[in-house]
Amino acid sequence: MKHSLLVGALSLAGSAIGAQNSPIRPPDSTAITIHAARMFDGRGVKEDVLVTVRAGRIERVEANVGTRGRSATHDLGAATLLPGLIDTHVHPGWYINRRGALHGRDDDTPAQSALARAGNLYVTLMAGFTTIQSLAGPEDLDLRDAVARWQIPGPRILTSIVQISDSSLSVDSLHSLVRALKVRGADVIKLFASAGLGAGGQQTFSDAKLAAICGEAKAQGLRSVVHAISAASVRAATLAGCTEIEHGTFATKAELELMASRGTIFDPQVCLVFQNYIDHRDVYSRSGFTPQSFEALANAIPTATAMFRQAIATPGLKVVFGTDAVALAHGRNADELLCRVRAGQRPTDALISATSAAASALGLGDHVGQIANGYDADLIAVRGDPTREIAAIRDVVFVMRGGVRFAAP
Numbered sequence: 402m403k404h405s406l407l408v409g410a411l412s413l414a415g416s417a418i419g420a421q422n423s424p425i426r427p428p429d430s431t432a433i434t435i436h437a438a439r440m441f442d443g444r445g446v447k448e449d450v451l452v453t454v455r456a457g458r459i460e461r462v463e464a465n466v467g468t469r470g471r472s473a474t475h476d477l478g479a480a481t482l483l484p485g486l487i488d489t490h491v492h493p494g495w496y497i498n499r500r501g502a503l504h505g506r507d508d509d510t511p512a513q514s515a516l517a518r519a520g521n522l523y524v525t526l527m528a529g530f531t532t533i534q535s536l537a538g539p540e541d542l543d544l545r546d547a548v549a550r551w552q553i554p555g556p557r558i559l560t561s562i563v564q565i566s567d568s569s570l571s572v573d574s575l576h577s578l579v580r581a582l583k584v585r586g587a588d589v590i591k592l593f594a595s596a597g598l599g600a601g602g603q604q605t606f607s608d609a610k611l612a613a614i615c616g617e618a619k620a621q622g623l624r625s626v627v628h629a630i631s632a633a634s635v636r637a638a639t640l641a642g643c644t645e646i647e648h649g650t651f652a653t654k655a656e657l658e659l660m661a662s663r664g665t666i667f668d669p670q671v672c673l674v675f676q677n678y679i680d681h682r683d684v685y686s687r688s689g690f691t692p693q694s695f696e697a698l699a700n701a702i703p704t705a706t707a708m709f710r711q712a713i714a715t716p717g718l719k720v721v722f723g724t725d726a727v728a729l730a731h732g733r734n735a736d737e738l739l740c741r742v743r744a745g746q747r748p749t750d751a752l753i754s755a756t757s758a759a760a761s762a763l764g765l766g767d768h769v770g771q772i773a774n775g776y777d778a779d780l781i782a783v784r785g786d787p788t789r790e791i792a793a794i795r796d797v798v799f800v801m802r803g804g805v806r807f808a809a810p
């Protein structure tokens with residue numbers, strides 16, 4: 402008797418939960434309207450807009466709506482509406498543990514790690530980033546699922562699961578490794594073509610191995626994203642047919658032009674990743690960074706800034722937005738946009754690189770990165786006009802991902 406009562410109660414609870422078995426309520430077919438004085442739609446600016454959202458998608462976009470804007474579900478007044486921002490290079494798995502050092506293997510419980518990572522995703526979403534590409538950690542698979550199943554607030558996640566960095570592996574092993582990552586659910590392949598910045602960034606994998614990894618990725622229908630610091634490693638990864646080059650700190654005019662002519666996507670960083678390590682010297686010193694590492698990081702800022710200036714002046718080069726955000730940089734991703742504009746990029750171009758251009762680079766260009774009919778309802782609003790004063794991008798007042806509102810005034 403007791404047993405059957407319990408079973409009955411459980412099945413009742415089950416049916417009551419039914420379509421609604423996640424803590425965050427998924428989007429439904431109710432129409433939501435959003436009005437703002439201004440909209441950057443991922444490509445250009447429109448005034449006095451009214452956007453209708455239904456079932457997680459953008460159903461209608463109207464401009465110059467006049468008094469009709471006042472009856473919107475969310476009247477955002479003088480704010481600027483934008484597509485949710487996209488960061489093509491983050492590490493949401495990186496966090497600072499209870500001993501004040503970078504989290505390593507086995508120094509926290511699985512629950513402590515999961516909570517810290519959920520916190521990273523939350524602050525990233527609240528900073529206006531509705532899509533991220535993690536490059537990467539095995540925990541990404543669970544994080545990606547938890548966000549997609551509306552269990553925790555966070556940006557949509559694309560992940561490479563691991564970074565391929567063992568240059569001693571044979572060409573055959575590299576082919577199987579890429580195929581195995583595809584089977585495990587990787588969205589992208591991440592590899593290291595060079596050593597790190599502190600170690601000088603010399604090329605690690607041979608040209609033949611780079612071609613094997615990026616070629617196999619392509620055969621599996623996956624993009625390949627390559628860590629390359631030195632000019633030689635950027636050149637080699639480009640010639641190997643890889644999809645996107647990360648960092649490229651020491652790339653010269655010749656490599657930038659080569660990437661442009663090959664259609665290779667480029668994601669350089671100007672400041673946030675370097676400055677974040679320097680600003681948290683104590684924490685990163687406890688995590689294995691040496692005085693030489695900090696010196697290399699400080700020196701990299703002017704070098705990367707000059708290289709970035711040349712990159713945006715290179716005709717036809719596709720420059721996208723990615724921060725390489727690690728522990729303590731999560732939620733500050735937009736700081737990199739300010740640095741890029743300070744380095745000479747037009748605010749509108751910086752915003753395109755973090756919306757429509759980034760979506761295309763991730764292979765999501767047909768439903769993400771723009772405010773247009775049929776696109777996913779990933780929408781943010783900021784106080785002020787970031788197309789004129791980029792610093793406004795940090796003043797986020799509205800966040801919606803997939804039609805679900807996470808923050809509003």
Ligand SMILES: [Zn+2]
Binds near residue numbers: 491725
């Ligand atoms: Zn990285």
